[in-house]
Structure formats: C-alpha cells, structure tokens
Amino acid sequence: MSADVELQGVSIAFGDFYAAKNVNVKIEAGEFFSFLGPSGCGKTTLLRAVSGFLEPSEGKVLIGGQNMSGIGPNKRPTSLIFQNLALFPLMSVADNIAFSLEVRGVSKQARRKRADELLDLVALNGQGDKKVHELSGGQKQRVAIARALAVEPEVLLLDEPLSALDLKLRQKMRTELRAIQQRVGITFIYITHDQGEALTMSDRVGVMNDGQLEQVGSCYEVYQAPSTPFVATFVGENNAFSGKVEKVSKSIAKVNVEGTSFSGSVGRTTLGDPHPVGVGDDVIIFVRPESLSLAKGAKAPKNNFSADIETIEFEGNLKNIYLKSNKNKSIRFSVPSVFDTSDLTPGSTIELSFATESAIVLPSGPLALD
Amino acid sequence: MGGFFKKNGSIISTFFLIAITFWLIFLILIPQLYMLDLSFRPNLPPLLRGGPDDVYTLTHYKHFVFGSETSKDAYNYVDIGVFVDTIGTAILVTIINLCFCYPIAFYIAKLATPNATRLLILALIIPFWINELLRSFAIRILFAGEGVINNLLLEMGLLDAAVNFIALDVALYTGLTYAYILLMIFPLYNALETLDTNQLEAAKDLGSSTIRTHWRIVIPHAKAGIASGSTMVFMLTAGALATPVVLSSPNTFWFTQLIYQWFNMNDNWSRGSAYSIILLVVSVAFVLLMMRIFRVAIGEVVR
Ligand SMILES: Nc1ncnc2c1ncn2[C@@H]1O[C@H](COP(=O)(O)OP(=O)(O)OP(=O)(O)O)[C@@H](O)[C@H]1O
Ligand SMILES: [Mg+2]
Numbered sequence: 001m002s003a004d005v006e007l008q009g010v011s012i013a014f015g016d017f018y019a020a021k022n023v024n025v026k027i028e029a030g031e032f033f034s035f036l037g038p039s040g041c042g043k044t045t046l047l048r049a050v051s052g053f054l055e056p057s058e059g060k061v062l063i064g065g066q067n068m069s070g071i072g073p074n075k076r077p078t079s080l081i082f083q084n085l086a087l088f089p090l091m092s093v094a095d096n097i098a099f100s101l102e103v104r105g106v107s108k109q110a111r112r113k114r115a116d117e118l119l120d121l122v123a124l125n126g127q128g129d130k131k132v133h134e135l136s137g138g139q140k141q142r143v144a145i146a147r148a149l150a151v152e153p154e155v156l157l158l159d160e161p162l163s164a165l166d167l168k169l170r171q172k173m174r175t176e177l178r179a180i181q182q183r184v185g186i187t188f189i190y191i192t193h194d195q196g197e198a199l200t201m202s203d204r205v206g207v208m209n210d211g212q213l214e215q216v217g218s219c220y221e222v223y224q225a226p227s228t229p230f231v232a233t234f235v236g237e238n239n240a241f242s243g244k245v246e247k248v249s250k251s252i253a254k255v256n257v258e259g260t261s262f263s264g265s266v267g268r269t270t271l272g273d274p275h276p277v278g279v280g281d282d283v284i285i286f287v288r289p290e291s292l293s294l295a296k297g298a299k300a301p302k303n304n305f306s307a308d309i310e311t312i313e314f315e316g317n318l319k320n321i322y323l324k325s326n327k328n329k330s331i332r333f334s335v336p337s338v339f340d341t342s343d344l345t346p347g348s349t350i351e352l353s354f355a356t357e358s359a360i361v362l363p364s365g366p367l368a369l370d
Numbered sequence: 371m372g373g374f375f376k377k378n379g380s381i382i383s384t385f386f387l388i389a390i391t392f393w394l395i396f397l398i399l400i401p402q403l404y405m406l407d408l409s410f411r412p413n414l415p416p417l418l419r420g421g422p423d424d425v426y427t428l429t430h431y432k433h434f435v436f437g438s439e440t441s442k443d444a445y446n447y448v449d450i451g452v453f454v455d456t457i458g459t460a461i462l463v464t465i466i467n468l469c470f471c472y473p474i475a476f477y478i479a480k481l482a483t484p485n486a487t488r489l490l491i492l493a494l495i496i497p498f499w500i501n502e503l504l505r506s507f508a509i510r511i512l513f514a515g516e517g518v519i520n521n522l523l524l525e526m527g528l529l530d531a532a533v534n535f536i537a538l539d540v541a542l543y544t545g546l547t548y549a550y551i552l553l554m555i556f557p558l559y560n561a562l563e564t565l566d567t568n569q570l571e572a573a574k575d576l577g578s579s580t581i582r583t584h585w586r587i588v589i590p591h592a593k594a595g596i597a598s599g600s601t602m603v604f605m606l607t608a609g610a611l612a613t614p615v616v617l618s619s620p621n622t623f624w625f626t627q628l629i630y631q632w633f634n635m636n637d638n639w640s641r642g643s644a645y646s647i648i649l650l651v652v653s654v655a656f657v658l659l660m661m662r663i664f665r666v667a668i669g670e671v672v673r
Contacts, residue, residue, distance in 0.1 A: 053571060074577045086568035090590045099586075100576035151576060 002186040003077055003154035004029040005050060009059035012045050019045040021211040022059070027189060027204075029064075029154075032181050034190040034198040037208030038234065038368065043191040044083065046208075047157050050189065051080040063155060079153035081161045085144040087132045093119070093143050094128030100151040118146035121180065138169045145180065155187040162197065174201050195235050199223065207231045209368070215270050226360065227270045232286045234368035239287045239331055242364065245279050253277055253361040255285050258327050262303045264359030275363055282364040289320065289334035291358035295351035304353045307331050309346050323350070409644035430644030449628060449645075456625035457652065460608040463546045467554045467603050468596065470547065475558035476588065480567060498552060506545050506616035513541035513617075537619045545617040550606050554599040561595025562588065597666040601657050608653050625649055 005027040012020040019042040027033040035043050048054040050061055052073035061068045068076055088096050095102070097118050098111035106114075115128055122142035132140065141161060148156055158177075162170045178201045181188045192198050198205045199219040206216045207230070215227040226232035233240060243257035251266045251274050264285045266274045277283055295304045307323035319341060323331040333352060335341065344350065375383045410426045418424065434453075437446035478490050497505070512518050513535035523529040535541045565588060573583040589596070614624035629649070632642035661668065 051575060053575075073571070073575045078575075080572070080575050082568045082572060084566065084568055086566060086572040088569060088572075088587055091586075099573070099578070102586075103577045103579070103582060147576070 001152075001154050002029040003064035004031075005155055005187060005189065006062040006065075007046075007050075007059065008062065010046070010049060010056045010061060011058040012042070012049055012054060013057040018211050020049070020056075023213045025206055025213060025216055027187060029187055030185055032178065032188045032190065032201055032203045034192060034202040034205045035208055035213075036192055036195055036198040036205050036235070039193055041208045042211040043193075043208060044159055047080070047159055047189065047191055050155070051078050051157050052076045053080075077154035078157055079148040079151050079155075080157045081144050081148050081159060083159040083161070083163065085140055085161065087140060087144060087147070089132050091132070092128065093124070093130050093132060093135070096132065096143055097128075097146045097150050099147065114150065115146075118150055121149070121183070122146045123176070137165050138173060141165065141173060142176075145177070149180075149184060153186060155189060156181075158188065158190045160192050162192075163194075170197070177201060199235075207234060209234070209366075225268055226286070226362070227268060229284050229286075229362050229365040229367050232267075232284075232360065232362060232367075237289050237332055237334075239289065239292070240367060241285045241287070241329070243283060243285065245277055245281045245283055245361075247279065248277060252356060253283065253285075255283055255361060257285065260305055262305075262359065263356040264361040265357055267360045267362040275361075277361065277363060283361050284364055284367075286360045286362065287354045287358065289332040290318075291354050292331075292333045292352050293354065295353040302353060302356060303359065304351055306349055306351045308349050309344055311346055312341060312344065323352075405643040406647060408640050409647050411640050413638045413640045430641045431648070433641065434645060434648055452623045452628055453625050453648070453652075455622070456608060456649075457656070459543070459546070460604050463543060463607045464600050464604040466543065467547050467551060468600055471551060471554040471558055471599070472596075475555050476562055476584075478555075479559050479562035480565065480570065494552060494555060502549060503612045503616065505549070506613045509541055509545045509548065510536070510616055513544070536617070539619055539622055542614060542617040542619070542622065545613045546607050546610060549610065549613050550603045553602040553606065557595040557599040557602070558592060559595075561592040561598075565591045593664065593666060597661060597664065600660075604657065605653055608649065 007023050007025050010020055010023045011018055023046060035046060037043055045054065049056050050063075052068065052071060052075070055069065063077060073080070088099065091099070094112060094115040097115040098106075101111045101114060112128070116125075119125055119128055122145055124139060124142050124146070127135070127139065132143065135143065144161065162173050162177075165173060174197060177188075177190075190198070190201065199222075202219060204216060204218055205222050207214045207222060209230045215222055215231045217225075222231060222235050226235065229240065232238050241255070241257040241262060243255040243262070245253050246256050246261065247254040248266070252263055253266050254261055254263050262285050264287075266277055268274055305325060307325040310322045310324055313320040313322070314337070317337055318334050319337055319339065321333040321335070321341070321344060323333060325331055331352070378386070409430055410428070411424060412427050412429060414421075414424060434446060434449055437443055437449070474490075474494075478487050482490060500508075510517075514520070515532050515534060515536075517535075519535070520529070520532040524532065569587055569591075570583060573587055578586070609626055610624070611626045611630060614622075614627060618624060625645070626649070629642050629645045632638045632645060
C-alpha cells in the first residue's frame with residue numbers, strides 16, 4: 001500500500017525565522033520524489049513536518065488525503081530514515097529491524113522471520129546476529145532501510161541517507177534504493193543536496209532554496225527547463241549572462257549583454273507559462289557548458305563571443321575548459337573527452353557560440369552559490 | 371609512559387606522577403594497610419605494644435560474629451543486626467536515589483533548553499555549598515514533631531496529630547537520599563547526554579512507547595552511568611556518619627556509629643579497624659556482585 005502526500009501552504013517558523021515558506025506540492029502514491037536543495041535550505045525541517053515530529057506553523061500536511069495535523073509520528077503511515085541513521089547500537093541487526101514489531105508485541109519467532117525477510121530484501125542475508133558496529137557504512141544503510149520498512153509504511157521518508165558513504169558506494173546504493181522502491185511499491189520522499197543523486201533516482205524532484213520550493217518537475221524538466229535562476233545554476237552547471245531585453249518575439253528574447261546581443265528562448269514559470277518578459281527588463285541568459293560550441297567551422301554561427309582559455313580539466317568522460325570573456329566573465333565550456341583539444345592551449349583566444357534554442361532567458365534573481 | 375611525557379611536557383608530567391604516587395601511597399595505601407594490620411592485633415595499652423602479647427589474632431573479627439565472651443548469645447546479634455540494617459538501608463537509599471535522579475537527569479540532558487539546563491544544574495549544586503551537617507539539621511527541622519512539614523499538614527487539616535517522622539526514619543531516608551544526590555545525577559547526566567536524540571525519535575517513529583524507549587534504548591545506553599552513580603551513592607551512604615547521627619531515630623543505629631564508638635569512646639582502635647575493614651570488604655564485594663549481575667565492566671564505570 002502506498003499513499004500520496006500533499007503539502008498545502010506549509011510554512012514552518014522557528015521564532016521569527018521561517019525554515020519553510022508556503023510550500024505547496026502533491027507527491028503521488030508510489031512516486032520516488034526528491035527534495036533537492038543546498039545545506040540549510042529547510043529540507044530536514046520539511047521532512048520532519050511530514051513525519052510528524054514537527055507541526056507546520058501554517059498550512060497542512062495530507063497523507064492519503066487525510067489531514068495529519070495533531071497526529072504524532074508513531075500514528076502516521078510514514079517511516080523516517082534519519083540523516084545519521086540512528087540505528088540502536090546496543091541491539092543486534094535483527095533486533096534493530098524488528099524493533100517496531102517488538103513494540104507491537106509480535107512473538108520472537110515471527111519477529112526473527114520478518115527480520116530475515118527484510119534482510120533478504122536489502123541483500124544482507126544472514127547478518128542478523130551481528131552488532132551494528134560490526135557493519136560497514138553501506139550495510140548500516142541497508143539495515144536502516146530494512147528497519148524503516150518493517151513498519152510497512154505507506155510513505156518512506158529518507159533524509160540524506162547516503163551522505164556518509166563514499167562515492168562508489170553511493171552510486172551503488174542509488175541503484176539499489178531505486179530497485180527497493182520499485183519492489184515495495186511505496187511512496188519514497190528523498191532528501192538530498194546532491195543533484196546527481198536526485199536526478200538519477202527520482203521520478204520527480206522539487207528544488208528548494210531558502211525555505212521555498214522553487215520548481216517541481218521531472219528530472220529532465222528541471223535540468224532542461226529551469227524556472228528560476230537558482231534552479232538553472234543549482235541543477236547542473238550553467239553559464240549565466242546578465243543583460244537587458246532588447247526585443248521579444250514568439251518566445252525568443254534578444255538580450256543585450258554588455259554591448260553584445262544574444263538570443264535565447266524565454267523560460268517557463270513553475271506553472272508552465274512563459275515568463276512575461278518585456279523590453280527593458282533585467283534578465284539572465286543561461287547556456288549550459290555542453291551547449292557551447294566552437295564558432296570556427298560552424299556554418300552560420302549565432303550568438304558568438306570570444307574568450308581566453310585559462311585552464312583545461314580532464315574529468316573522465318568530459319573535458320572542462322575554463323575561459324575568461326573579454327568582459328572578464330568566467331565561462332565554462334565542456335566537450336566530450338574524445339574531442340581533440342590539442343590546438344586549444346591556455347592563453348589562446350577562441351570564438352564560441354550557442355544555439356538560440358539551447359539558451360534560456362529568465363527574469364533576474366538570485367543564483368545558487370558555487 | 372614516554373607518550374605521556376611527550377604530550378604533557380616533563381615538568382607537568384613529573385608533577386602528576388609525584389602527586390598521584392603520593393596520593394595513592396600516603397593517603398590511601400599506607401593508612402589502609404595500617405588499619406588492616408591493626409585489625410589483626412589485640413588492643414593493648416601503649417606500653418605492651420610490640421611485646422610478647424602483640425601477636426596476630428582474629429579476636430576482633432570473632433567479636434563481630436560471636437559477640438563478647440561474656441555474652442550468652444551464640445552470635446553477636448546486635449552488631450550483625452546493625453550491619454545488615456545499614457547495608458539494607460544503603461541499598462534502599464541507592465534505589466530511591468536512582469529512581470528520583472533518573473528522570474531529573476534525563477530531563478536536564480535531553481529535554482530542557484540549554485538555559486534551563488544551566489539553571490537546573492546551578493539549583494542542584496548551590497545547596498551543596500552548605501555543609502553536610504547543616505543540611506542534615508535543616509532536614510531535621512523540616513521533619514521534627516513541631517517541624518515545618520507537620521505544622522503545614524496540621525494546619526491544612528490533613529493530619530489530626532503530628533507524625534513522628536524521625537522515629538519512622540523518614541527523615542533519615544530523606545537525608546541520606548539527598549546527601550549524595552549529585553553523585554547520582556552527574557554520572558547519569560553525563561551518560562544520558564551522549565545519547566543521540568535521533569535514537570529517541572527513531573524509537574518513537576517506530577511506534578515505541580515512552581516506557582519501552584527508556585527500557586530498551588535509554589537505560590542500556592546509560593548503564594555505565596547508572597552503575598557508576600549507584601556505586602558511589604551506595605558506598606558513601608553505607609559509610610555515612612554525620613547524617614545518621616543527626617537524623618536517625620533513637621533506636622536506629624548506623625554501622626559507622628559503631629566504628630566511631632570503638633575508635634573514640636572505647637579507645638579500641640584495633641576493633642574499630644576490624645569493623646571498618648568488614649564494612650569496606652562487604653561493600654566492595656556487594657558492588658562487584660551487582661556489576662557482575664548487570665554485566666557492567668569495571669572499566670565502564672570509571673569512564
Ligand atoms: N530547532 C530549530 N530551531 C531553530 N532553527 C532551526 C531548528 N531546526 C532547523 N533550524 C534552522 O532551519 C534551517 C533549515 O534547517 P534544516 O535542518 O531543515 O536544513 P537542511 O536543508 O536539512 O540542511 P542540511 O542539508 O545541512 O541537513 C536552518 O537555517 C536551521 O538553522
Ligand atoms: Mg538536513
């Protein structure tokens with residue numbers, strides 16, 4: 001059984017400080033939904049409101065269509081995996097997993113049987129008698145998942161559960177989490193500040209900044225069609241050029257960036273309508289590093305500008321070329337590793353361009369900090 | 371040892387070594403060994419000490435078990451009775467103390483805001499600036515026949531006649547419990563403070579009741595602190611003198627009062643030493659037994 005979760009105008013205040021501001025989102029039953037945002041943006045706080053450890057100051061949380069206000073964490077059909085896992089160190093792995101059954105007075109044998117089933121589910125067969133401290137990081141992770149699943153929740157809440165793991169293990173656990181979610185078929189609400197994590201696992205993501213939900217959409221939408229400058233820069237890399245609108249026609253805006261004219265398509269709001277930008281508005285035009293190309297040799301280069309190469313970084317499947325434009329702006333240009341860069345040497349000047357459709361024009365607003 | 375010197379510098383290290391050695395040898399080892407030796411010697415006037423009569427003997431230990439040679443009883447019922455009473459009461463006081471301090475320590479460690487924590491700790495410590503004897507008298511004033519509590523209860527009409535709290539040993543139990551409360555609260559507080567609050571929340575999220583969370587998670591976590599606090603309170607209660615002298619009823623006798631009598635009033639240091647050693651050995655044995663039963667390693671207690 002899985003349930004949908006709906007946040008209606010949820011705000012959470014600590015004194016005068018709002019850790020969450022008017023958050024509205026409906027998470028479908030059986031969906032893998034991630035809240036993605038930088039550290040301190042209010043993700044944990046929001047999750048605590050869903051799990052019942054915190055009551056929203058305003059608005060309400062509905063689970064399965066039922067208003068949860070006044071219902072404690074032990075009475076909600078949710079189960080929370082804590083940022084630090086919070087396994088019980090003095091109990092065996094099996095006792096940890098079966099704790100919720102012990103609480104309900106399930107017999108010892110039935111508890112053990114269920115614990116073994118769950119250990120199978122998370123690929124930890126036969127580890128039930130170990131103590132928690134005898135497990136590796138990834139194994140602890142799985143025990144926490146199994147313990148949370150033992151209550152048969154309709155919604156599983158995960159608070160950055162992979163953050164303590166090393167990169168390889170994290171990537172492995174991503175796939176595994178996704179597989180577990182599909183096997184048990186319940187709603188997963190996942191919290192992370194790691195966009196890679198959010199994009200690889202989720203059906204949809206909600207990008208948060210400073211207590212606000214900036215955009216909700218599929219991973220593809222959030223990456224390809226960001227609604228705000230924050231989302232554009234937080235999810236993936238982006239080159240941002242600030243300027244003023246010179247002309248708008250058919251959702252293409254011509255923007256004057258310090259004397260150079262660039263064209264890009266006008267971005268859409270969270271609701272899906274084009275942003276209402278007019279001539280003279282302050283806007284930012286965003287171009288992904290991989291959407292840039294060398295102007296030299298292109299047939300009819302548009303949106304050209306020249307820049308000096310500073311450094312070239314090899315990053316496995318990509319090469320990142322860092323440049324400075326003649327307006328002293330940092331530019332990042334990515335090419336596949338197979339691309340021959342032997343004539344691109346630091347210090348040389350190159351001409352870059354981008355396609356109008358691949359650039360997005362959004363009204364000015366705060367960017368994500370690097 | 372070399373590491374210790376390197377870490378602290380040679381002057382500080384030497385000072386520590388000398389201080390600890392002095393403390394161990396002169397203040398603990400030598401007096402206790404002297405007492406042990408004394409307890410096996412007859413009580414002789416100064417002139418005869420070291421003479422032919424000064425031989426090792428068990429007479430003082432025999433006296434504790436069988437009584438004086440002139441008594442008709444098979445065993446020394448009076449002294450043994452006092453001893454058993456003392457140990458029993460000390461156990462009871464330790465249990466009361468634990469039950470009383472656990473919620474307070476838990477509240478301070480896990481529930482109170484940082485400001486409230488500071489305030490509460492101060493409120494606990496400040497009364498202990500007053501010395502033990504005065505505190506005992508204060509409790510006597512509270513519980514006396516004409517005391518504050520009796521007067522209050524009488525005035526409110528809850529009592530028809532004054533209750534003799536002293537004779538019922540209510541005052542003694544209260545006084546002894548209060549006397550060493552800090553030695554229970556602080557080890558408990560230290561242990562509870564290190565408990566990850568997320569574990570409490572995780573237990574709650576999994577549907578656990580408050581009582582079960584304490585039973586399965588908090589108490590096991592705080593076991594070493596409980597053992598450490600209980601040990602100290604038990605040892606000190608069993609060895610208390612001032613509080614029982616002030617607060618016990620006329621027919622209650624504390625074992626330390628017996629020891630005191632042998633040393634001071636009867637001028638029989640040997641017998642006093644023997645009685646002290648008996649108290650020490652039985653208390654330590656009891657503590658070790660309890661630690662065995664509750665599976666606490668001695669290293670955990672002093673952590
Ligand atoms: N109990 C509290 N009292 C006061 N402020 C709080 C409390 N809990 C959280 N905050 C504040 O709310 C904001 C959001 O905190 P939260 O823990 O939700 O962040 P987060 O997005 O989970 O960050 P991280 O990724 O670092 O875990 C922070 O600025 C934090 O200081
Ligand atoms: Mg957090």
